[in-house]
Each structure stands twice: as C-alpha cells, then as structure tokens.
Amino acid sequence: MGDRRLLTAITINMLLTLAQVIGGIISGSLALIADALHNFSDAASLLIAWVARRIGRQPADHFKTFGYKRAEVIAALINLVTLVLVGLYLIYEGLWRLFEPQVIEGWTVIIVAGIALVIDVATAILTYSMSKQSMNIRAAFLHNVSDALASVGVIVAGTLILLYDWYWSDTLLTLLIAGYVLYQAATLLPKTIHILMEGTPEGISIKDVINVMASVDGVSNVHHLHIWQIDEHKNALEAHVVITDFSETEQIKMALKAALEKRFSITHSTLEFEIDHCCKICC
Numbered sequence: 001m002g003d004r005r006l007l008t009a010i011t012i013n014m015l016l017t018l019a020q021v022i023g024g025i026i027s028g029s030l031a032l033i034a035d036a037l038h039n040f041s042d043a044a045s046l047l048i049a050w051v052a053r054r055i056g057r058q059p060a061d062h063f064k065t066f067g068y069k070r071a072e073v074i075a076a077l078i079n080l081v082t083l084v085l086v087g088l089y090l091i092y093e094g095l096w097r098l099f100e101p102q103v104i105e106g107w108t109v110i111i112v113a114g115i116a117l118v119i120d121v122a123t124a125i126l127t128y129s130m131s132k133q134s135m136n137i138r139a140a141f142l143h144n145v146s147d148a149l150a151s152v153g154v155i156v157a158g159t160l161i162l163l164y165d166w167y168w169s170d171t172l173l174t175l176l177i178a179g180y181v182l183y184q185a186a187t188l189l190p191k192t193i194h195i196l197m198e199g200t201p202e203g204i205s206i207k208d209v210i211n212v213m214a215s216v217d218g219v220s221n222v223h224h225l226h227i228w229q230i231d232e233h234k235n236a237l238e239a240h241v242v243i244t245d246f247s248e249t250e251q252i253k254m255a256l257k258a259a260l261e262k263r264f265s266i267t268h269s270t271l272e273f274e275i276d277h278c279c280k281i282c283c
Contacts, residue, residue, distance in 0.1 A: 003053065003054075005127065005130065006049065006126075006127070006130075007050065009043075009126045009127055009144075010043050010046045010047050013040075013043035013046065014043045016039050016120075017039045019116075020033070021033060021036045024112075037089070037090065039116065041082055041083055041086050044079070044082065048075040048078055049072065049075055049079075052072040052074070052075035056070075056071045056231075070230070072134060072231065072232065073135065073192060077192045080185045083181050083184065084182060084189075086178075087182035090177060091175060093174065095175075107158070107162065110154075110159065113154035113155045114151075117148055117151035117152060117155070120144050120148035120151055121148050124141060124145050124148065127144065128141060133233075135191075135192070153173050153176065154173060156173075157169040195231075195232065199228065200227045200228070201235050204266075209260070210222045212259055213241065213256055216252060216255045216259060217252070218248050219241055219243055219252060220242050220244055222242070223242070224239060225238070226238050234267060234268060235268070236266065236267075236269070236270075238271070238272075239269075239272070241256065241271050241272065243276060244275075252273075253271055257269055
C-alpha cells in the first residue's frame, strides 16, 4: 500500500514539474521555474525513497550483516545534498534577474501555480501517514507542504504583477523559496550525517547509560562503551562490563539488556564480560 502511494505521488509530481517548467518558460516567470525545480527535487526524493525502501527490506547477509536499512539514510543524504544544490542555483538565478529583468505573464503564473497547489496538497495527504515512520518520507512530506506554501506565494506574485506590474516580486519570491529550501536541508542534513557517522542517538546520554548499567546488581564497572544507530529506528550498543562473579553472567546479561531496552530503546547490544580482579583477590 505504501509503495503504491509513493508511486502515485512520484507520477503526479513529475507531471506537475513538466507543466510548471513549460508554464515558466511561456510566462517568463523564474519563480514558477524555481517552484518546478523544487517539485522535481521532491519527486526525485520520493523515487529515491521508494527504491531505498525496497532495498531496505532485504534481509541481512554475509555482505551486509546488519541488513540494508541504512539505504534509506543514504537516500536522505542524497536528497538533502540535491536540495542544497537546487537552493544555491535558485539564488544565483534570482540575483541575476535583478540585473536583467524580464516581462512576466501574470495569468499563466497564477493558473499553473493553482494547479501546483492542488497537486502539492494531494501529495502531502498521500505521504502524511507514512512520514511518521521514515526520515525520507518525512522530509518529502515537509517538502510538499513547503511546495504548497510556495505555490501560494507564486499566485500572490502573479496577482501583484497583474495589478501593479511589480515584476520584482517574482525575483523576491524566488529568493524566499531558495532560502526555505536551504533551511530545510540545513535542518535535516546534520541528523542524517550523524547517523552515518555512527553518532550517539539523539536524546541518549553516555553518562546516563553507564550509570544505569552500573546500577545492575553484580556490575562493578562499565567501560569501552559505544552507542550508535543501525538505522533511523534501531539503536545498538557494545561495552565491556566488569562483574564480581562469573557464575552470574547470564542473569546479569539479561538484566542489562532489559534495562537498556526499557530506558533507552537499545534493542541490539553486544556485551563483553570481565571479572573484577580486585574483588576476586579480596575474596
């Protein structure tokens, strides 16, 4: 069901992009072309997300022992880098228009942007429920919402051109769309890179994890601890655990894994146990 929704969203956004580019060329509106480029990046991001979802469903094998779920994170990185490039290009074109103003056909801008608004809202509805579980789909959903807002802005610019001949409003809107695109990329890019760099999951403190593990009966020390995200939803941990009695290893391991999952949602943990030599000498 989710894949069909994505394919539907991809198709209508590709058709919308084509219509906006044609409308922008005919009318001379850079804002309309800017919105088309943003729409194209959304359609491309949905396509990449669709492919990544299919790859991510593959089970772990001897090449990828953790599985293929990170394909979606890589897809998010590709989409966000593309957004940055699109945003920078729009700023370049917008500033160039300040030196070479062009006549813009207001009615064409309004009609095409109106059609875009309807399609953007429809795409956002298609992807809303899926956006709650996936970084890729959530980014695409936010892009579609911003596209809808941009389409509203393009309609406003077309109206201002018709009523007051304010052709500069088209350039201003282009720069605003570019700014918003770059803002979105800057918001999501650090999180994506953080996952790929195997950073500590957001909201988890290394100190808190060590304290919780050390509070388990039989544990005297925790060191060499590493926490990272296998994918957007699965946290992993590895650590050396010093215990006082090797005969209680299994009970301590079960207690540690239960505490990690309950307190920090860490579902994959690799624990190496060591004997507390000081305690052993004292005994």
